[in-house]
Amino acid sequence: MIRLTRLNGNPLVVNSDLIKYAESSPDTMLTLVNGEKIVVLESCDEVVSRTIVYRGRVFAEAAGHLQALPWTPVPPPPGASELLRPSTPEATSIRD
Secondary structure: OEEEEEOOOOEEEEOHHHEEEEEEOOOEEEEEOOOOEEEEOOOHHHHHHHHHHHHHHHHHHHHHHHHHOOOOOOOOOOOHHHHHOOOOHHHHHHHO
């Protein structure tokens, strides 16, 4: 979620995953995936910047949770390596 400001000065929080596109004409208008349009004070560049910062925080937090989980790599089941090898000469030539 990113914090933005409506033209009238009221604060607004937008789910950045729902932004389909942003355009400046001259005000910044966000079009959401459901077709709703929101006009905000922030520039398109600022909306993009806030979205990048937000996503970075989300990924950093998720990575922290993954590192905190104790886990052991699971070996592949018997015969799995056979599934990765080409079964015919034609499959070999396609990959090369």
